[in-house]
Amino acid sequence: MKPGEYRSGNRLLDALPRQDRAQNEADLRFVALAAHQSTHSAGRAMEHVDFPVDAVLSVVATLMNGDTVEVGTVGNESFVEADAALNSSISMRTSFCQVRGTVARMSITRFEDRMEKSIPFARLMRRNVRAGLFSAQQFAACNAKHAIVKRCARWLSMTQDRVGSSDFILTQEFLAIMLGVRRSGVSEAADALQKIGAITYRRGAVRVLDQALLNAKACECYAACKGAFAESLQE
């Protein structure tokens, strides 16, 4: 493979200019993550930065009563944790693997070095953090205004894009935690989406039957976040 033709499988890394892409080959190692495996802990120094390939990671805020709410969903269009691109090597949030798969892992040392030395690298990462900020803001509005079914459809739509498959493993229990609602609330929402033929949901196995229909049932936040990340990968 010629230099610069290296592809990591993470769209953010692969959107770098040729020379930076070549550097990726040396800086990355691929790690298979199991479901619910933690990658970063709130308040702890980061040892590495993870660029998902086909895994989906969740960034969550943990409240004092122990409740957790998802504040960011990260797939092959982005990375965890954003702090690394904001002059801090301490992660503010906890993140873990939601849908099992592979991530391209870079040490925090290498990441910081490249932020400093490559203008295109730093620029692309920061533009991506901007999309992450947009998403967090969108989630704030979404959680305040949108009904469970729509948020549920949004999450499934986002996840399908990220895993690149119609099938993925996810229990209602975890989806409920992500959305900040009751499990039985997700059960009812998933049932509604099944009845209209958008998905099937059987014991942790989701299958998207009609992507267009599912997207249509999702709130506007799906398209908004997708657009923000897409924009951050261009130019």
Next chain:
Amino acid sequence: MKPGEYRSGNRLLDALPRQDRAQNEADLRFVALAAHQSTHSAGRAMEHVDFPVDAVLSVVATLMNGDTVEVGTVGNESFVEADAALNSSISMRTSFCQVRGTVARMSITRFEDRMEKSIPFARLMRRNVRAGLFSAQQFAACNAKHAIVKRCARWLSMTQDRVGSSDFILTQEFLAIMLGVRRSGVSEAADALQKIGAITYRRGAVRVLDQALLNAKACECYAACKGAFAESLQE
């Protein structure tokens, strides 16, 4: 006044090292903002960046049905808009003045120039954006989990810190929009806070009677966001 002793009144700008502070004097002009006056529009190129002195600005997400929800509150500990520190001169969100007062305004050109040329400047701004990201995430969790009264107390607590006064002007109508709830919901919450003697609320005029009590009634998100911004101003 000796160089480096210049104080803008915005704590973020004033946390810069001596040399950068001196530069502020040339780069800033002070602008008085009226309540509800817009400073940035979603999708439009930024002409300037605003560092509040005693004004309080709101960053809002506008949904397709026209509803707006606050996704960031900005006072003298921060600035709008974060995008400027993330390699974009286009604002992703709309922001406007919530509590009237003064902002220190810098042209986007000067801001970008300083981001590029001063490492301490760029570092401080990015650490501040990190706190802004943390806040947006916290709001996402807050909107999903916390009751109106607590969110209301949070907002008033945050605002009092930012205006540096026990009195400020704010209609329930606008507070309702910020929290993403009904106006009469705010009316009931404000009434509850009045009954316990934390505040008085009369026709758009809020007076905080017992700050400690108000803070205690606020959800944990008040302290969490305050801490995040405080940390971003140190070192």
Next chain:
DNA sequence: CGAGTTCTGTACGGAACTGTACCGATCTCG
């Protein structure tokens, strides 16, 4: 195969919040 675990569907009372409406109080401004 059988015991134990995990996961989902469903139910029910209750709490929180919504949408809407109306009135009175207060402020603004000619």
Next chain:
DNA sequence: CGAGATCGGTACAGTTCCGTACAGAACTCG
């Protein structure tokens, strides 16, 4: 001062969602 606009308190029916509980289905593993 008086008309009009703004703002806040209250009410009520309706909806969404919560907390909790329980049973059955599906899976795991010895």
